[in-house]
Amino acid sequence: MTGGNRSTHGRRSTAPQGRRGRGRGGRLLMAALAVLVLATAGMGWAYLRLNGDIDTFGADGLSDNRPAASSTGQNVLVIGSDARTDGNSDLGGGDRNDIGRSDTAFLLHVYADRRHAVAVSFPRDTLVDIPPCRLPDGRWTRPVGGAMFNSAFSVGQTAEGNPACTQNTVEKLTGLRVDHTVVVDFKGFAALTDVVDGVRVCLPNDVYQKDLDPKRATRGELLFPKGEQTVAGERALDYVRLRHGIGxxxxxGRIKRQQAFVASLLKKVKSEGLTPTRLLPLADAATRSLTVDPGLGSADKLISFAMSLKDVDLHNTKFVTIPWRYQGARVAIVEPEADALWAALKADRTLGGERTDGGSGASASAPTAAAPPSPVSGEGIAVAVHNGTRTRGLAARAAETLRSKGFTVTGTATAAAQDHLGTVIEYGPGQKEKAATVARLFAAAELRPVAAAGIDVVLGQSYADNPSASPTGTPTAVPTRDTRSADDDPCSNLSYG
Structure with missing residues (x-):
C-alpha cells in the first residue's frame, strides 16, 4: 500500500504550574483554565492519535481519464473488505496471507443541500467492465469485459486490496466522479458497533450456526432469534455477513439487510448527536482499520467531512441497489434504468425526480404542501437540437415537442458524437435561467455552461428510450425497486426470494 501515513502516537506534555491565584475567584479562574488546557491537550492528543491510525492508498492508481468533477453534490465510495491482516482473520476476515476482497460496496451521493443522500449498492457478482488498473510493480492491466464487480478490488493480488481499481471501475460504470473512497475492514467495523453500544436489527426467522457456515454438518446453536434485537462487535459482523437461511x-437479500443495518447505525448516531466530541471516539474506532483516499487522509479532513453530513435527514437518506437482473448465476445491469439513475445523480436530482434546494431553503425534513408544476412556456427562448444517439429522427421529434411549448427551434443536427447516455443542455453566458426552462422538458437533463452563445440541446440515449418521460415539466422518478429510507421499520424488506 502506498501513501500510508502511520505515525507514533503523540504524548500529552506537562507545563510548570503557575502561581496560585488569591481568593475564591482566582482559584475558580485557575481551575477553569486548567480544565481548558487539559481539554485542549486531550483533543490535540486525540487528533494526533487519529492521524497516526489513518492509512491512505496512493492516488497514482487512479485513472487519467476520469469524469469531470461536479459542482453540486459529492460522491463517496464505501468498500467493505473481507480479507486483511491485523487481527481480521480472527473475525472471519480471511487468512493473513490471503488477498484482499471487497465483500460489499456502495456509492453514497450526498446532495448539494446536505440534507438528502442516496446510497447505491453494487452486488459483488455484478458483471461490469474493469478499466486498466495499476499493479503493485507500476504496470497497468488491460481492460477486462464482463468481469465480476468485486474482482476489481483483488487486482494485484495483495492483502490490502486495490481500492483505486474499484474506484476506476465505478467511475467508468456510472460516469460520476468519485470524490472520496473509504475502505473499512472487519476489525474496524466491529469496533465501530461497540462504540455506539450496539445497533438495532431484525431477522425474519431464526438463524443458526449452519446458516452462517453452510459447511457445518449439523444445524448448530441458535445465533439469532427471529425479530428485533441489538447486535455489536462480532455479532454485528455475523449479521451483515449472513446470507444463507433467509429468503x-x-x-x-444480504444487501437488503446490510442496507437496513447501515440505516439503523445512522439512526443511532444521529439520535446521540453529531458533534466533534461524539465523533472522536467513533473516528478513533473506525480509523484503526480504515483506508481512505489522500483527500481524507487526516483527522481534520475526516471529521470535517463527517460534520458536513450532520444535517442529512433520515427520511431523505435512501438506499437502493443498482437496477439489476439475474444472468445465470451472475447479476446483469438493467438499462436504461441504470443510466437514468446515474443521470439523476449527476444532475443532483432525487430518486423522485426533484431538485434539492442547494441549502437555500427550509429543511428538507419539514413537510410542505407541494404546489402543482407551472406550465412550461418557451416564449422568447431559442434552442438548437442535436441528436447525440444513433436513433434516427430523434432531433426532429424533440424539436416538435419544443415548438409545441412555444420555443423557437433554430435548427436540428447530428451531434459530433453519438454515444451520449443522458441529455445535456448547453447554455452560453446569461442563459442559465432559460436553459433551466428547457431542461424541464427532458428528464434528468444536465445543465452545462459553455463559452459559446445560445442554448443547445444534445439528446442522450435516455431520451431515445423514453422521449415522453417528462413532457409536461413534471419531474420524473428514477425507476428503482425496493427503495429503503433510513427511518424505515428495521423489520421490513429484509430478504429476497
Whole structure:
C-alpha cells in the first residue's frame, strides 16, 4: 500500500504550574483554565492519535481519464473488505496471507443541500467492465469485459486490496466522479458497533450456526432469534455477513439487510448527536482499520467531512441497489434504468425526480404542501437540437415537442458524437435561467455552461428510450425497486426470494 501515513502516537506534555491565584475567584479562574488546557491537550492528543491510525492508498492508481468533477453534490465510495491482516482473520476476515476482497460496496451521493443522500449498492457478482488498473510493480492491466464487480478490488493480488481499481471501475460504470473512497475492514467495523453500544436489527426467522457456515454438518446453536434485537462487535459482523437461511440465500437479500443495518447505525448516531466530541471516539474506532483516499487522509479532513453530513435527514437518506437482473448465476445491469439513475445523480436530482434546494431553503425534513408544476412556456427562448444517439429522427421529434411549448427551434443536427447516455443542455453566458426552462422538458437533463452563445440541446440515449418521460415539466422518478429510507421499520424488506 502506498501513501500510508502511520505515525507514533503523540504524548500529552506537562507545563510548570503557575502561581496560585488569591481568593475564591482566582482559584475558580485557575481551575477553569486548567480544565481548558487539559481539554485542549486531550483533543490535540486525540487528533494526533487519529492521524497516526489513518492509512491512505496512493492516488497514482487512479485513472487519467476520469469524469469531470461536479459542482453540486459529492460522491463517496464505501468498500467493505473481507480479507486483511491485523487481527481480521480472527473475525472471519480471511487468512493473513490471503488477498484482499471487497465483500460489499456502495456509492453514497450526498446532495448539494446536505440534507438528502442516496446510497447505491453494487452486488459483488455484478458483471461490469474493469478499466486498466495499476499493479503493485507500476504496470497497468488491460481492460477486462464482463468481469465480476468485486474482482476489481483483488487486482494485484495483495492483502490490502486495490481500492483505486474499484474506484476506476465505478467511475467508468456510472460516469460520476468519485470524490472520496473509504475502505473499512472487519476489525474496524466491529469496533465501530461497540462504540455506539450496539445497533438495532431484525431477522425474519431464526438463524443458526449452519446458516452462517453452510459447511457445518449439523444445524448448530441458535445465533439469532427471529425479530428485533441489538447486535455489536462480532455479532454485528455475523449479521451483515449472513446470507444463507433467509429468503433464497442470495447476495441480493444480504444487501437488503446490510442496507437496513447501515440505516439503523445512522439512526443511532444521529439520535446521540453529531458533534466533534461524539465523533472522536467513533473516528478513533473506525480509523484503526480504515483506508481512505489522500483527500481524507487526516483527522481534520475526516471529521470535517463527517460534520458536513450532520444535517442529512433520515427520511431523505435512501438506499437502493443498482437496477439489476439475474444472468445465470451472475447479476446483469438493467438499462436504461441504470443510466437514468446515474443521470439523476449527476444532475443532483432525487430518486423522485426533484431538485434539492442547494441549502437555500427550509429543511428538507419539514413537510410542505407541494404546489402543482407551472406550465412550461418557451416564449422568447431559442434552442438548437442535436441528436447525440444513433436513433434516427430523434432531433426532429424533440424539436416538435419544443415548438409545441412555444420555443423557437433554430435548427436540428447530428451531434459530433453519438454515444451520449443522458441529455445535456448547453447554455452560453446569461442563459442559465432559460436553459433551466428547457431542461424541464427532458428528464434528468444536465445543465452545462459553455463559452459559446445560445442554448443547445444534445439528446442522450435516455431520451431515445423514453422521449415522453417528462413532457409536461413534471419531474420524473428514477425507476428503482425496493427503495429503503433510513427511518424505515428495521423489520421490513429484509430478504429476497
Amino acid at each position: 433464497d440465500g442470495s447476495d441480493i
